[in-house]
Amino acid sequence: xxxxxxxxxxxxxxxxxxxxxxxxxxxxxxxxxxxxxxxxxxxxxxxxxxxxxxxxxxxxxxxxxxxxxxxxxxxxxxxxxxxxxxxxxxxxxxxxxxxxxxxxxxxxxxxxxxxxxxxxxxxxxxxxxxxxxxxxxxxxxxxxxxxxxxxxxxxxxxxxxxxxxxxxxxxxxxxxxxxxxxxxxxxxxxxxxxxxxxxxxxxxxxxxxxxxxxxxxxxxxxxxxxxxxxxxxxxxxxxxxxxxxxxxxxxxxxxxxxxxxxxxxxxxxxxxxxxxxxxxxxxxxxxxxxxx
Numbered sequence: 001x002x003x004x005x006x007x008x009x010x011x012x013x014x015x016x017x018x019x020x021x022x023x024x025x026x027x028x029x030x031x032x033x034x035x036x037x038x039x040x041x042x043x044x045x046x047x048x049x050x051x052x053x054x055x056x057x058x059x060x061x062x063x064x065x066x067x068x069x070x071x072x073x074x075x076x077x078x079x080x081x082x083x084x085x086x087x088x089x090x091x092x093x094x095x096x097x098x099x100x101x102x103x104x105x106x107x108x109x110x111x112x113x114x115x116x117x118x119x120x121x122x123x124x125x126x127x128x129x130x131x132x133x134x135x136x137x138x139x140x141x142x143x144x145x146x147x148x149x150x151x152x153x154x155x156x157x158x159x160x161x162x163x164x165x166x167x168x169x170x171x172x173x174x175x176x177x178x179x180x181x182x183x184x185x186x187x188x189x190x191x192x193x194x195x196x197x198x199x200x201x202x203x204x205x206x207x208x209x210x211x212x213x214x215x216x217x218x219x220x221x222x223x224x225x226x227x228x229x230x231x232x233x234x235x236x237x238x239x240x241x242x243x244x245x246x247x248x249x250x251x252x253x254x255x256x257x258x259x260x261x262x263x264x265x266x267x268x269x270x271x272x273x274x275x276x277x278x279x280x281x282x283x284x285x286x287x288x289x290x291x292x
Contacts (some may be wrong), residue, residue, distance in 0.1 A: 004105045016110045016248060033179040038105050040215045046070040049221070080116040081171045083199065084277055086106055086147070087123050087179035087206075089156040091225045100178045101106040102274050105262045108147075114138045119169060120146060123161040123179070124154040126210075130164040149266060155226045158190030166197050174200035178268070180206045181254055182226065188257055202264040207255060209271065212243050 005013070037040065046059060049069035063185035071247045073121060084104045107120045108154060112134060119131045133259060134143045158179065175194045181187040181203075194201045214220065214235045222231050233239065268277050 001038060004102055004148060005049065005109070010109065012036050012275070013106055013109050014113055016282075027049070042079075044182045046072060080111060080114075081119070081169075081170055081173035082107065082111040082116055083119045083121065083173040083175040085121045085123055085158075085162065085165065085175065085177040085179075087156065087177075087182075088150060088152050089124065089154050089182065090152055090181055090225060091182040092206070093152045093225065094208070095132075095210065096180050096208050097152055098273070099268060099270045099277075100206050101179075103268060104176075104178055105144050105147050105207075106274060106278060108134065108143045109140050112137060112143065114222060115169075118143060119173070121162075121165040123158055123165075123177075125161065125164075126150055130168045135235050147197060154194070158183070159186040159193065162190040162193055166193055166199075173199055174202070176202045176204060178204045178206060178256075180208075181250070184250060187254070191258065191263055192261070195263060202266065203254070203258050205251060205266045206270065207247075207251065208269075209247075210246060212240070212247060214240060214243075216240065 032057070044224050046062065046081060047070065049071050051060060053071050055234050059072050062068060084107060086100055086104045090099070111118050118134045118139065120134065121131045134140070156179075158177070162177075177187075177189065177191060177194070187203075191201060191203055216235055217236065218235050220233060220235060222233055223229070248281070255265040255267075264284060266277075266280060
């Protein structure tokens with residue numbers, strides 16, 4: 001665990017938990033809860049008293065104020081199922097890969113610390129297994145080891161790579177896709193598949209402005225990181241401006257597409273610290289302070 005987090009960092013993570021943003025039919029706002037009602041868990045609402053109801057759950061305060069017999073209903077909390085989909089394609093090599101894995105490790109660690117279940121899916125998968133399952137606090141060590149162990153490799157095709165992941169994940173889950181969205185077309189197809197299967201989806205767009213660093217005034221041979229295709233270009237101010245505009249526009253279009261489909265979109269700038277990223281997630285509701 002020391003490769004990704006220090007002891008002090010883990011202590012900070014212990015104060016957070018994963019939070020559901022969207023509710024499914026029959027569910028209420030809050031953390032992951034069941035639609036079952038009973039005598040334990042979190043208070044949900046009232047219903048009118050019916051003969052045979054347990055008098056222990058009559059709300060006598062309401063009866064005293066309004067003269068109405070109502071019964072308290074409760075929702076029980078369930079473990080949350082967190083699906084982490086981490087892009088390991090060659091375009092992620094370098095700072096983007098480390099930040100993606102740190103973010104995945106942080107979210108996974110938070111979930112496991114609260115006895116939630118975590119599934120990790122590499123995109124593309126380096127093995128025939130579409131997902132790896134981790135449970136309990138002991139699972140945190142194995143999760144971090146897995147995130148540190150697997151190298152970058154392969155080409156981006158989220159639509160293809162997510163198909164077996166979705167098929168093997170039966171439980172309703174919070175699904176977090178962490179990627180540079182190198183191929184926006186397959187990215188939106190993959191996110192759409194997650195959304196169609198009723199996952200609560202977050203898209204974390206890892207961005208590194210260093211991808212656009214080119215020596216002004218030079219003639220260079222640029223290589224596509226995934227295909228190896230080469231192109232010779234003259235690095236003019238106009239070219240640099242055009243690249244920056246295309247870079248910003250791709251992020252804008254991804255964000256707009258996600259918002260229209262109730263998918264949380266967040267940019268993860270590798271130039272910012274992990275804690276600034278997590279603070280943004282706190283503001284957006286991906287994670288929450290314990291007790292929040």
